[in-house]
Amino acid sequence: MQKQEFLELYEAALRAAKSVKGVKNSPKVSRFVDARNRLKDAPTSLACEVVSKTSMGKGLSFLNDHKNPHIRSEGRLLRDLWMKILYASVASEIVDTEMKTRVTACDPSVVAVSVESAMFEKLGCFMGPHKAKYRSILFNMGDSNNPDLRRKVLIGEINGERLVTMERQEMGSEKIQKEVQRIKENARFKEESRMKILQSAYMIMT
CATH class of the missing domain: 1.20.5 (Single alpha-helices involved in coiled-coils or other helix-helix interfaces)
Structure with a gap:
């Protein structure tokens, strides 16, 4: 799989999800699931390169907010994949041996669940009054120019409770x-x- 194909699959998944209006399964839902499954099978090195150099994480907030429960569920799986890829990209960016050991020892899935739990507890559901805050956090976590925030969240220097209270400027890059x-x-x-x-x-x- 080439980089262009990976990006096209991701865009296809988003287009399919956006075209689904109801809560029932449909051919459009199936197209989304198919694209998501093919993304999951992409080589880690390719996915790592694309995710770390683009802002594809921005679309995850849309999937998390979707009215269709199947797309929301599949979107969470895609989010978990995205978190693992971000973990890999952070690890590859670190030169310091001790810091790389700390990052490697982290479980990105556990970190993702911890952050999501803190967000839900402090901010409520995705479609609630704090929707803009959700989007701000997802944007900054997915910003290709802000690896420092991802690293700090992964190693626990910034936990979920702290992340949801940070101002937009605090989450920004150095x-x-x-x-x-x-x-x-x-x-x-x-x-x-x-x-x-x-x-x-x-x-x-x-």
């Missing part, structure tokens, strides 16, 4: 966090300069 910090420091410097000018002006006037 690059984004540094940029946010730079903006805050600039704003603080400008405010301090403004206050000094006001104080100087006041002293002159008095």
